[in-house]
Amino acid sequence: MKHLFPIFQTHPNLVYLDNAATTHKPQSVISAIVDFYTKSNANIGRSVCCLGDQATQMYEESRQVVQKFLNARYPEEIIFTRSTTEGINLLAKILCQDLEKGDEIILTELEHHSNLIPWQQIAKIKRLQLKFIPVLGTGELSMETYKTLFTSKTRIVSVTHLSNVLGNVTPIKEIVQIAHQNSCLVVVDGAQAVSKILVDVQDLDCDFYVFSGHKLYAPTGIGVLYGKKELLEKLPQYQTGGKTISQVDLQQAIPADLPHKYEAGTPHISGAIGLAKAIKFVRTHCDMQKESMENSQILFHHEKHLTDFLIKKMSELTEVKIFGNSDQKLGLISFTVDGIHPLDIATFLAGKQICLRSGHHCAMPLVKKLGQEGLLRISLGIYNTLEDCEFFIKQLKQAIKLLKGV
Ligand SMILES: Cc1ncc(COP(=O)(O)O)c(C=O)c1O
Structure with missing residues (x-):
């Protein structure tokens, strides 16, 4: 697989x-992006020249590829954004616009800052209350506590599909069912999940699902917001300007239909095309190993x-101490090494050309709850091999020996 990724050459x-x-x-x-700029570059949706038509067609076909990937009902339920972070900021703004003082939003203690701070900000402005599903020592969410958090004022639940710290999958279907029984909307942060799990938004029945292309072998600067059509049609706009309107006069503007209502200005056209190509790549390689798959939900x-x-x-x-229940982890392990600072281990391994992460992983509240200031994290991708893992283990042992002096 590495031979398909030029970085390894x-x-x-x-x-x-x-x-x-x-x-x-x-x-x-990479070739799809180069091809676009070499052969088809034009702005979308405006130009009647042959290139404009071609670019528009490629962009809209990319939307259909994402639609199929998430099993969304309609292509217009797919909004191209910059990233997961932008998708959540967009949702925090449009979903909270009509909320009233004292209304409640449920998050979890697992969340990445991108699924925490946008809600904190809007909660401050609108005087909303944030509540949190506690995370247990195993890394799982306390579903018993979750059920008790709802009141007549609870409006939104926003939760990660796969923890970027603990690597465990959250029970989204159950979370959605309970939220819907309480008349709440559900936002799912799929940043880590899309490269690991087959996501079916209709089966999950979530109202919104967001992810970033760059964690799925696609370029940076392109992301996706899925939203149920009937909800997006009713909700207010986020950013406005070119392409988001159907009629304008000097005093007012009428919003365009979906999906353009939410795609203000010139979008990341080559990014969307690159994302579609990445999804095709993932699907092809996932289908190739389908025969041997025990759990049909796992991509690789x-x-x-x-x-x-x-x-x-x-x-x-x-x-070595691993955080969270081991057998549930999917491609991601956070750990500490007794008596050695995470940064020292990461620096030693960097010298051996091993890239891993040390720090709070943009989830400070969770890392603090785990009683740590920082953690080391290894996270796998489609191209990692047994040799990579063996080399990592060998060098980790070496780091411990050297840095601990044992
Ligand atoms: C769970 C989770 N949510 C959100 C994000 C933010 O993603 P982005 O920086 O691509 O917007 C990340 C990034 O690591 C993440 O792991």
């Missing part, structure tokens, strides 16, 4: 274990096997 000894931060791009995605079974291998090997090291 430039850096043949690279052991890249930071895929939760961003993924590398296959040649097919080899990532799960490598995760289990790493957990087994790391658990044999007495100095």
